[in-house]
Amino acid sequence: MTTLVVPARGTGGGIRPGAVRRPARIAGMLxxxxxxxxxxxxxxxxxxxxxxxxTAFGVALVGIAVAWGWRPGRPTIRSIATSGGAGLAAAAALxxxxxxxxxxxPWVPLDPAATLYPWVQxxxxxxxxxxxxxxxxxxxxxxxxxxxxxxxxxxxxxFALLHVPLxxxxxxxxxxxxxxxxxxxxxVTGGVLAPALAHGLAxxxxxxx
Amino acid sequence: xxxVRSPRAGVVACLAGLALAAAVQVAAPLPGPPLYDGxxxxxxxxxxxxxxxxxxxxxxxxxxxxxxxxxxPAIVLGTPEQPPQAQLLAAxxxxxxxxxxxxxxxxxxxxxATVEPASGTIVGNVYRVLIVNQAGAPVTGLPDxxxxxxxxxxxxxxxxxxxxxxxxxxxxxxxxxxxxxxxYETTGVTTFGDFALVGTPSAGGGAGGASxxxxxxxxxxxLALAAAVxxxxxxxxxxxxxxx
Numbered sequence: 001m002t003t004l005v006v007p008a009r010g011t012g013g014g015i016r017p018g019a020v021r022r023p024a025r026i027a028g029m030l031x032x033x034x035x036x037x038x039x040x041x042x043x044x045x046x047x048x049x050x051x052x053x054x055t056a057f058g059v060a061l062v063g064i065a066v067a068w069g070w071r072p073g074r075p076t077i078r079s080i081a082t083s084g085g086a087g088l089a090a091a092a093a094l095x096x097x098x099x100x101x102x103x104x105x106p107w108v109p110l111d112p113a114a115t116l117y118p119w120v121q122x123x124x125x126x127x128x129x130x131x132x133x134x135x136x137x138x139x140x141x142x143x144x145x146x147x148x149x150x151x152x153x154x155x156x157x158x159f160a161l162l163h164v165p166l167x168x169x170x171x172x173x174x175x176x177x178x179x180x181x182x183x184x185x186x187x188v189t190g191g192v193l194a195p196a197l198a199h200g201l202a203x204x205x206x207x208x209x
Numbered sequence: 210x211x212x213v214r215s216p217r218a219g220v221v222a223c224l225a226g227l228a229l230a231a232a233v234q235v236a237a238p239l240p241g242p243p244l245y246d247g248x249x250x251x252x253x254x255x256x257x258x259x260x261x262x263x264x265x266x267x268x269x270x271x272x273x274x275x276x277x278x279x280x281x282p283a284i285v286l287g288t289p290e291q292p293p294q295a296q297l298l299a300a301x302x303x304x305x306x307x308x309x310x311x312x313x314x315x316x317x318x319x320x321x322a323t324v325e326p327a328s329g330t331i332v333g334n335v336y337r338v339l340i341v342n343q344a345g346a347p348v349t350g351l352p353d354x355x356x357x358x359x360x361x362x363x364x365x366x367x368x369x370x371x372x373x374x375x376x377x378x379x380x381x382x383x384x385x386x387x388x389x390x391x392x393y394e395t396t397g398v399t400t401f402g403d404f405a406l407v408g409t410p411s412a413g414g415g416a417g418g419a420s421x422x423x424x425x426x427x428x429x430x431x432l433a434l435a436a437a438v439x440x441x442x443x444x445x446x447x448x449x450x451x452x453x
Contacts, residue, residue, distance in 0.1 A: 090223070093227055094230075097227075097230050097231060097234050100231070100234040100235060148215055148218055149218075152222050156226070166292060167291065167292055168287050168292050168293045168296055168359075168392075169285060169287075169296065169298055169359075170237075170285045170286070170287040170293065170296060172285075173229070173233040173237075173285070174230055174233045174234065176229065177226045177227070177228070177229030177230030177231075177232075177233060178226060178230050179226065180222055180223075180225055180226030180229060181222070181223050181226030181227050181230065182226070183222055183226070184219045184220065184221070184222030184223030184224075184225070184226055185219070185223060186219070187215055187216070187218055187219030187222060188216050188219030188220060188223065189219075
């Protein structure tokens with residue numbers, strides 16, 4: 001977990017400046033992300049098993065993030081504590097949002113079946129991988145190119161669009177808000193640990209909601 | 210440069226994002242948990258009138274939308290399945306409002322098929338899509354505006370089109386394959402009523418079953434492409450190039 005704390009530019013982590021021209025780097029990243037999303041959609045349409053799709057998608061996103069310059073920084077105990085606290089608080093807020101929209105029905109009890117554990121692992125992998133790409137590599141590139149507002153806004157839009165192929169357009173407004181929240185966490189903490197924690201825990205909560 | 214440059218701006222973004230998400234959930238709550246992502250989950254298609262091994266339990270959806278300034282609001286409504294089996298999207302200002310309209314009630318309801326189309330077979334459910342104002346007066350879409358209806362394909366239908374029941378016969382609408390998994394959509398809907406996806410169902414009615422090998426191959430392809438065009442690899446190659 002500690003490797004997810006990424007210092008911003010010039011502090012030993014993030015994108016190396018001047019690697020390629022910024023627009024090309026951003027366009028390349030978005031293109032690869034679109035390719036990964038398309039591949040996942042095709043796999044779902046063809047009936048592949050959800051855990052395999054999730055694993056492949058998560059690994060592909062981690063690969064994109066690393067290939068495009070994301071590197072783990074050197075966290076301090078203070079930065080871990082700050083990011084962890086902020087991530088947990090945001091996760092609690094996201095779960096509260098889920099409860100607002102919940103269709104009232106019986107609560108699903110904790111399922112100790114073996115299917116839970118691989119699901120937890122893959123869910124955390126996908127959530128973390130999305131954050132490494134969006135609030136990690138892409139955020140840094142956009143921040144360099146246009147500043148924090150552009151970085152938060154564009155990564156939130158990409159985050160919302162990322163979910164359309166599988167969940168429909170109706171999730172866009174909600175995911176846009178959540179994307180801005182996660183981008184704000186990235187700005188506040190300076191790394192991807194907090195958004196990854198919030199994102200991962202919110203996704204895990206779906207098992208019980 | 211410090212690692213946290215603008216904590217105040219970050220807090221503002223957090224609060225703005227949270228406020229937007231909360232407003233969306235209060236105004237038009239999603240029927241399931243918020244879908245930030247996770248393991249892909251595509252629920253089986255559910256039918257209003259299941260037969261054989263088909264699952265029943267198709268549900269409808271409705272929403273009530275305030276009209277402000279005499280302009281129709283943006284409407285996004287989908288049935289509660291994941292992904293939704295029927296969705297209606299209308300941009301703001303795309304509906305012709307009867308005079309005195311202050312509120313629009315939008316509904317999508319699965320209904321039994323009463324007439325068979327001449328061009329093929331109805332796949333999935335027939336959905337009745339209605340928009341009425343607070344007095345129950347029907348609302349229509351304006352020509353050349355963005356009113357889109359999307360219907361999910363229950364299986365691997367292949368070629369399919371969305372048809373509209375007009376005057377007792379099914380009329381084909383311009384249909385494209387949508388971004389949403391296994392879904393078709395038609396844009397420019399001006400009149401509402403009963404809609405269905407018409408096509409030739411596959412023998413299995415389901416997915417073909419891609420092998421893990423194919424998935425891993427696609428993943429490896431993405432990784433290889435990422436590595437090939439990544440700035441770090443290009444930089445390394447540039448550094449290793451002998452000086453002239």
